Amino acid sequence: MAAASSAGSEGAKRPFLLHLEAYLARRDGVDKLLKIMRYTSKLLISSQHLVANTNPAVVARLREFEASVGTSRKAFRLGKFVQDLNALRGSSSNFSSKEGILELIAYGGEGIYYFVEQFIWLAKAGLIDKRYSKKLQKLSAWAEFIGYFGSVSLKALEILALLDQETKIIDGFRKKSEGGEKELPADLAKQLHKLQAKRFMKALSLIQDFADSLLSLSDILDERGVLANPSLLAFSGLVSALISAHKNWLSS
Template identity: 60%
Template sequence: MGSKAPSLQDPKTDAARATKERDFLNHLEAYLAKRDGVDKLLKICRYASKIALASSVLPETLPLSRRLKSFESSVGVTRKAFRLGKFVQDLNALRNASVDSNQELFLSIIAYGGEGLYYFIEQFVWLAKAGLIDSRHSSSLQKISACTEFIGYFGSVALKIMDLKKIAEEEARVKSRIEIATLRSEGCNKEALEMRKLELKRLMKKLSIVQDFADGLMALADTRDGKGALTNPLLLASAGLLSALISTHKNWLSC
């Protein structure tokens, strides 16, 4: 007789399935299946290369330095190809945004509208760099793209600061319930779990704000053609790498 098939309710089977789902390679496969996952890995490669070039670790006369410059430039163009159609994501985010006031509605339009317009224009920047559109338009398109990106980050940071205030209010309510349960000698496992989730949510929101500031700094430098204060190549490359690491961490957790 054949072996008995495991029951659908078999706890050992469920545990094995859960372990398999948490397996690193399965997690990595899910991460790399996402457009943003590959894009952020390319972003890490690009800005790590920029840091190596800006820090003068490699003399410009070395062949490796020239190859690294070519690699960084190629990765930059490749990343733009990953943004094809990405503006639709912002259109849907704006359409589905849950707002409680006119101020939130205005900031949502600024944040999602600015970022959506940035991704839309970036498609034409890619076409110019790929050779389909006359390269004479590349510089003006990039400047317009950087301006819309910077405006989008301004709105995004403002929205996230408002979200932090809402999280703080929610944490205060949960703490109040925990204190009441403690006084009554009642269990508060549910509230404790909810508090941990809120703390993680607050941490991720703060990291998102740091990321927006880093990306906003680079966008501001692009609007000024890399001239003026806060446009040091090493500073901008470091900001880019910081942004890439934060977004990679967020995307990894969301898989």
Template identity: 50%
Template sequence: MDPKSSALNIPSTSIPKNRDFFIHLEAYLAKRDGVDKLLKISRYAAKFILASSVLPSNLPLTDRLKSFESSVGVSRKAFRLGKFVQVVNAFRGLSPFTSVAHLLLGLVVYGGEGAYYFVEQFVWLGKAGLIDKKHLSQLQRISAWCELIGYIGSVILKVKELQKIGEDEAGVVSSIEIAAVGGVARLEDGEKLRKLREKKLMKRLSIVQDFADALMAVDDIQDGKGLVSGKLLLSSAGLLSALISTHKNWVSC
């Protein structure tokens, strides 16, 4: 789950596009989210291979992949220690002049996400053996509910933002058409249109990611016994989410 702030989901236009690959990679790996998303890809790639039955169940590599997937899952939870503070600050950064409806929606998004990250710290302590494992099931269910609430709010918020981007895009297109009729081409309009379309693509990808992650949250709530509990479906959703979030973090760092 990623912070839902628009600033975190949209690539910065101030970052040079033609940076040296290894310098870019260093900047990416220096971020907690960068390493976390690589671990996420590794985990769900392993889950996908196991779910697809590509490897025979009696093969030693199959057991190693299961152990690897489980270990990476616990490692990712350790990376989230204190991450709820980032969400709290994102909520505090909302404009005080925003509408009441938008503020309440932000409370749902950031409240759900912040509670999720906070509870996940105790889930990690349980999996690491410091907290009695008998509490794990209840903690994981609370965590999943908080996560799902955050995703529902996030999708609603991003759909609204997508509509606003569409309106801005239509305004720029209209401006370009008027300028073309007058025989005046303005480079800034073309650049603004490009950035808006980039922004729209990232927002759409972010919505797809939220749906994929919400699917896994629903499975956690149902304790793996619901209609969406197919291992191949869930591993595919996790891998898709991991790839999208990795791309978003890559272009923004």
């Protein structure tokens, strides 16, 4: 996340159109824009009862557009599971530790999810018999939810670790100053600022993963109970899309 912040500061100096070109050249950049479009459409569809004299033709077009964008996103993420395999291969974590186990769950679950999503797309495209779609979607939802469980837990631990580092810096300064100097030295202030910025980005990522986990849990439960509310699901998806688009913009 620190790298994303530095990339964002560099991106801020670039002309907007050059930054936008770099953003749209990335697969994740386009994917997140499609995600914003999809869940904005879902939110509008779920809110149609709030608007008097809603044109049924407009709602039908929104439904068709939302479904088309959803299928396009699946096609756009072909082969993305390799990213998770490489993340596990390149990880320096000890997989027998708590953090290592959570990392394995997070990347493993997400990797399986992206792998299965390819077959769901092939079923929607007509290459695979559509009777397998429901089982594939259930498997995909479970893998995604398990992955988000690991990711949310891991990020919560990382946030606590960052808070601990910030506390140590402040407490250490207070002990050394012994009531004399009241302001942090420039080097410590800069270090503290970097930790706070990193913690903020981790918190955003946690919120994003939690919002996405609600969507996968809804698929597991077949949209029953509280998660049957289409407005809640659409809002969760839109929040996740906006956060991930923001993160990708900073790092592009």
